[in-house]
Amino acid sequence: DAGVTQSPTHLIKTRGQQVTLRCSPKSGHDTVSWYQQALGQGPQFIFQYYEEEERQRGNFPDRFSGHQFPNYSSELNVNALLLGDSALYLCASSRTWDTQYFGPGTRLTVL
């Protein structure tokens, strides 16, 4: 049983560019959450998707948007990248309200 997978593993972008990160949830999971983890900090909640709708959102600007597909996979999009967006982006999947399981993350570097 494959766990949560994310792609790409690493990404380097320049300021002002746009980026798309992808996540495939664990089999049987219908809910996907995204977190941003800055260096040396705990993960911060970005948003959560369920039934292809954004169910809850953290304190992140509109530059951060997402999507969930009918197969429950998800994308995180960040527009107009800033240096401060450099972080590890973590995807977590769960069955509705159950425990969240995390993927390995995508390391985004903005130059």
Place this chain on the structure above:
Amino acid sequence: GDSVTQMEGPVTLSEEAFLTINCTYTATGYPSLFWYVQYPGEGLQLLLKATKADDKGSNKGFEATYRKETTSFHLEKGSVQVSDSAVYFCALSDQDGANSKLTFGKGITLSVRP
């Protein structure tokens, strides 16, 4: 809002030493509590959880008890190993209706020397 406070780190221990990592929380509802572990260069792995007061979560020799009266969820292990070296995060999920986001503490780095 919800918050999680972890003791300041880093923590360095010798192999076979006793480990305690403190965690306290603030939440409006009745949260579930979690410990996640992050090994170098990896994502987060669930270590253990507890969903109601007085529950004890345990896994791989680690334990934590949900103490509602002191709003705490301290992590303990009787004898640490070098392989336990990692960053440990305490987190809560305040499941209000359909919402179940995780709120994390800042994490603490544990180094175990042989």
